[in-house]
Amino acid sequence: MFLNGGGMRGGPLHHQLRGAPLVRQARTAPKYRFYAVDDRFPALEPVSSGGVAVAGELYDLPMETLRDSLLPAEPRELELSVIELDDGSPSLAVVLRREFRLEATLTDISHLASWREYQRD
DSSP states (O other), rough: OOOOTTTTTTTGGGGGGOOOHHHHHEBSOOEEEEETTTTTTTEEEEEEESSSSSSEEEEOOOHHHHHHIHHHSOOOTEEEEEBBBTTOOEEEEEEGEEEEEEETTTOOOOTTTOOOHHOOO
C-alpha cells in the first residue's frame, strides 16, 4: 500500500497501520496531480498529462488491516485505487473521488510532490 499523508511514519494516522512493515520510501510514476484537500489531507489525482512523481512510503499492509483499520479512517473524499509507482509496478493507494473534484477546496501542491514538504511551508 502506497501512503502519502498522515499514515506515513510520524504521521497522526500511522497507528492505523497496526504495525505493518515499511517496505521502502517510494514515488509514484509521474502520472498524478497532488492536492491538499481543504488543507486537511493530501490527495492524488490521476491525469493524462502534466503529472508529477509524488513522494510517499510503501507498506506491506495485510488486507484485514486495510479493511478494518485504514480505510474506515480515510476521509470520504478519497477512495481506494491502484496506482503506478515510478518503477512501473502497481500499488494500492487512495485517490481523490471524482465527485469531490468540484466540491472540495483543492490546493495544487504538485510542485512540491510531498505532503511533508507542504506541511513545512
